[in-house]
Every structure is written in structure tokens, then in C-alpha cells.
Amino acid sequence: MATSNDEVRKELTCAICLDFFKDAVILKCGHNFCRFCICMHWDENGADYGYQCPQCRTVFNKRTFTKNYLVQNLVAKMEDLDLGLSLTPAKPVKMDGKCELHGEELKLYCQADKRPICVVCRESRTHRYHEVAPISEVVHGMKLELRLRLRPLNNYKSQYAKVISADERTKNDVRMKKQRLKEKVEADVGALVQFLLDERDALLDSLDAEEAAAVAVLDENLESVRAEAADVAKYIADINQHVNGDTSFQSLVEIFKKSQNNQELNLTPTLACRGAQNNLPFSSPRLPGLQPADNCYKKYGEATPVDSPTEFVDFSGPFQLIMWKKMMHVLHTMPQNLTLDPDTAHPNLQISDFDTKVEEVPTRSQEPDLPVRFTRFCGALATAQYCGGQHYWEVDVRDKGVWYLGVTTEGSNRKGFVSLLPSAGYWSLCLQDRLYANGEDGRVPVADYWNSPRVGVFLDYDRGRLSFYDAVTMKRLYMFDTCFMEPVSPFFSPGKNDPGSRLCICHYY
Numbered sequence: 001m002a003t004s005n006d007e008v009r010k011e012l013t014c015a016i017c018l019d020f021f022k023d024a025v026i027l028k029c030g031h032n033f034c035r036f037c038i039c040m041h042w043d044e045n046g047a048d049y050g051y052q053c054p055q056c057r058t059v060f061n062k063r064t065f066t067k068n069y070l071v072q073n074l075v076a077k078m079e080d081l082d083l084g085l086s087l088t089p090a091k092p093v094k095m096d097g098k099c100e101l102h103g104e105e106l107k108l109y110c111q112a113d114k115r116p117i118c119v120v121c122r123e124s125r126t127h128r129y130h131e132v133a134p135i136s137e138v139v140h141g142m143k144l145e146l147r148l149r150l151r152p153l154n155n156y157k158s159q160y161a162k163v164i165s166a167d168e169r170t171k172n173d174v175r176m177k178k179q180r181l182k183e184k185v186e187a188d189v190g191a192l193v194q195f196l197l198d199e200r201d202a203l204l205d206s207l208d209a210e211e212a213a214a215v216a217v218l219d220e221n222l223e224s225v226r227a228e229a230a231d232v233a234k235y236i237a238d239i240n241q242h243v244n245g246d247t248s249f250q251s252l253v254e255i256f257k258k259s260q261n262n263q264e265l266n267l268t269p270t271l272a273c274r275g276a277q278n279n280l281p282f283s284s285p286r287l288p289g290l291q292p293a294d295n296c297y298k299k300y301g302e303a304t305p306v307d308s309p310t311e312f313v314d315f316s317g318p319f320q321l322i323m324w325k326k327m328m329h330v331l332h333t334m335p336q337n338l339t340l341d342p343d344t345a346h347p348n349l350q351i352s353d354f355d356t357k358v359e360e361v362p363t364r365s366q367e368p369d370l371p372v373r374f375t376r377f378c379g380a381l382a383t384a385q386y387c388g389g390q391h392y393w394e395v396d397v398r399d400k401g402v403w404y405l406g407v408t409t410e411g412s413n414r415k416g417f418v419s420l421l422p423s424a425g426y427w428s429l430c431l432q433d434r435l436y437a438n439g440e441d442g443r444v445p446v447a448d449y450w451n452s453p454r455v456g457v458f459l460d461y462d463r464g465r466l467s468f469y470d471a472v473t474m475k476r477l478y479m480f481d482t483c484f485m486e487p488v489s490p491f492f493s494p495g496k497n498d499p500g501s502r503l504c505i506c507h508y509y
Contacts, residue, residue: 012075015055016041022148024071029058032068039063040155109138188332195330199323207315214309221305328509333390333458337507338382338490344372344414345380349494355383359502360494377418379404379493382505387487391459394471394506395492397431398453402495403503404430405455406438407466407488427480428491429455429468437468437478446478454506457490471506 012020016037023035031053033041042051042063051060098105104118112130121127242252328334339355347364351357358380369375384391386407397403404420406428413424420426420438428438435447454471466480494503 012071017151017154019147019151021068021071021075022151024068024075025065026068026071027053027058027065028060029053029056031055032071033065034151035065035067036151036155038065107135108132109135191330192327195327196323199326203315203319207312210310210312210314217309325509333392335506335508336384336391336393337509338384338393338505340492340505341372341381341383342367343370344374346374346376346378348496349378349380351380353504356507357502357504358492358494360496372414374414374418376416377414377493378496379418379491381408382490382492385410385487385489386459386461388461390461392456393490394454394456396454396504396506400431400494400501400503402430402432402501404428404491404493404495405457405468405503406491407457407459408491409484410487410489422480422482426491427466427482429478435477437480444478459488459490461488 014021014024014034014037015031016033019034021032021034024032025035025038026032027038033054038054041054045052051063052058053060099118099121102118102120104120106116106118108117108119108122109115110117110121110127110130110132113127116135117127117132122132238255241247242255340351340358342351342355345351345358345367347367348360348362349358350361350365352359360378367373372381374380395403395405397405406420406426408427409425412426413419418424418426420428420430422438422440426438429446430436430438431450434445435450436443437446438444452470452472455477456469456471456474458465458467458469460466461484464481464483466482468477468479469475470477492503492505494501
């Protein structure tokens, strides 16, 4: 009997939820499942593996099944058959407490009043016509119903677990990306800051050295002048002592001769004193015929200040511009000096200014029709071709009403009508009545008004990104996110039927 019960249990068990069938359906292959279970299985796996039977892997063209009334009826009659098909067989249930009216055990359950009663209450007029069932059957039915309610809850739980796991992985990815970008920002900005600090220190050291050299010259002159000034002061004191004080004639003659011979002050006579041949002091009031003393002598050399030894001319330039020029050579991605390829230009385009300017002209050139030349679209390519790395260039579109800028693949179409779609190998931004990006599904509006004189284009080939910037404010206008499968070249178009206006590639070094 146990073996028979196990076989019946197995036949009435869903292979997905491992529980008894609820709303059983049968597939064309003959296997049975709960309707909810098979629909959930196909919702989760149908897009990847097709509509397969979870047991035999038979693939169906569409979601199809039939309700299995036989299995459904067998499951519905489980309680009546009492074949022990429940995973937890019903056991007698004893209620706590006894009937308050009759003192008997509460063995029955009144379906109308939704409360347990005793056998005496069952026969009373209150419950005589109510539907009554044994407590054990009611508990067993409740357990079966709760088990059935667990199915969708378990499925929801599984879905929630998958969502939580996916969100956790995404959160970790966001944190890792943020950390990598943080390290890159710190490294790139740190390199620029370190470069500026090193340049500042070098300039300040050079400034200090030039100041030290100038101060050394001034100190040397100051030392010499101060020594001479001290000698002059000492000699003035000696003269004042002999002139104003009580001194002998002999000492007065000695200091007079000392001044004549210029032994200490390098004083030389300017006028011949008539009494000098007699070796007499010219200042003696008692000796007639001599010149006054202040007219007889003058200084041999006068002390003069030293002109500034330096004007710091090396530090009079535009420091910020000088630093910016130097800093461009340490940038990982610096503006590139692109040039246009005349072999690719449309016959109505003229390239000038060392292959940096392109404009439309009324007359067509007689250049040969090369395979790479545009024949209908007024465009031209740059000579540069990229198959990796990061690259940036700027284009002057000043006072230009129509233009096209972007990149194109090596094998894109150049003849006749050119479709500026990513699927055709063109990724571009254009200005006509407004600013557009040429997307796969048509033009994507970017801005209603455009007045910036320059457009910046940044190509990150390895990550498949092409970004356009307002090159004055460095605000990003639009970005293509794709995958480049072959080398690409920058392309430029000044538009058609707009002679006299031009595009010019900006060069910064």
C-alpha cells in the first residue's frame, strides 16, 4: 500500500515546484506541470532556449498546452480518498481548552460561524443547520491551501533574490568604476599640479639666483663707498680740528701738504696757486696773493650709485601662457594638429592655409576621380587615421551656418549619395537650422541655438566612443557609443550652396 501511495504521489507531483499539481496542464510531449510553473519557466528561459519541456527538452514553436482535467480531479479528491498523498499526513488535532457551554472538547469547526465547537454544540439549534467539519480536516485543508500559496511566494522570493544579486553586482561595478575613475582623475590632475609646482619652483629659484647676483654687485659697491665715506668723514674731522682748534703752525702745514699731495682723498689741484711755489698754506689770511681754499681743489673722483644690475627681463613675459604652452607637452591627450587630404576632397572644395582650411568654391577642380574622393557629398578627410587610443581635435566654425563634423570608417562609401548613419560608417554632428546628431533612427536634436566659434571632437577608439564638445566651455554636446571594427578618419564638410564660408582646423603648437 505504501508503494502504491508513493507512485500516486510521484504521478501527481509537478517537476518544477516539486509539489502537487495546481491547475494542471499537459504539454504535447505528454508531461504535466502546474500552469503557473510552466508559464513562469517559459517567461524566464523562453527567450534563451525556446519553449522547451523542462523534462524531455522538447522544443515547441509557441507556448501551447492543454488543461489536464483528469489530474486536476485526482488532486481535488485527495482529501476524500485519504490515500496519504499529503507530504504531512493529517493527524488528530487537539484544541486548547474546552467548550464554555458544555465542557466538552472542541473537536468540530463551524464553517458558518468560523469557530471551533463541541459535539453537543453541533446538535444545538444554533449550529444544527450549519456546515460542520472535524477540526483535523479543517487544519489539513488550511495546510494544503497554505502550501499552494507558497508557490507564487517562492517564485517571487526567487525573483527578488535574482534582482538583489544583480543590483549588488551592479553596485559593486559602480563602486569599482568610480574608484578607477577617481584614481585616473587624481593621477591626471596630480600630474598637471605637479608640473605647475615644479615649474613654479624652477622660476622662483631662477628669480632668487638673479636677485642674489644683483645684490652681490650692490653690496660690493656699498662696501667701497662706505669705506671712502668713512675716510672723508675722518679727514673732515681733522680739518675742522686744525681750522677751529688751537693748533701749531707746523701741524697746520702738514695737513695742508697732505691735502695737496692727495694721499688719502685723491684730491687734485685744479688751479695753480700763486703761493704754492713758496710752499705756503693758501688759506693763510696773512699771506697775500693766494686763491681761496674752496677754489683751489676739487675731488678727483666722485662716488656714484650703481645702476640696477638686472631688470629681470626673463620674468616679464606672460607666465600663464608660457606654462600652458609647456603643459601641452605633458598632456596624455593634447589637441592634435590635423591636416586635410586633398585627394579625398569634393571637386567643389578648395583646401588652403597649409591644408587646414576648406571652403566651397563655384568652379570644380580638374583633379582625377580617385576611389577615396567624395563625388556628391561636399566632404574631405584628414590625413590621420586611427585604429586605437584617444584623440582630440578642434575645428573653427566661426560664422558658419552649415557644417558636418565627425569620423568615418576606412571602407565607407564616398561616391554618389552618402548616408551619414552609423550603420553606413559615419558618426557625425551637423548644423543646419539647428544642431543635430545623425543617429541610426534619424536626426537627434542637440541644441536649438549655436553661437560657439569652435567645436571639439574627442575619439576614444578602444571604448567605442565619439564625443562632441563646445570647445570654449568644454560642455559635452553629444556622444556616440558604438564599437569601431576598422580604422577611422576625421571628416569635415562646410556644407553645400554656401560659398565663401569655411571650416578651419585649429592648431595650437
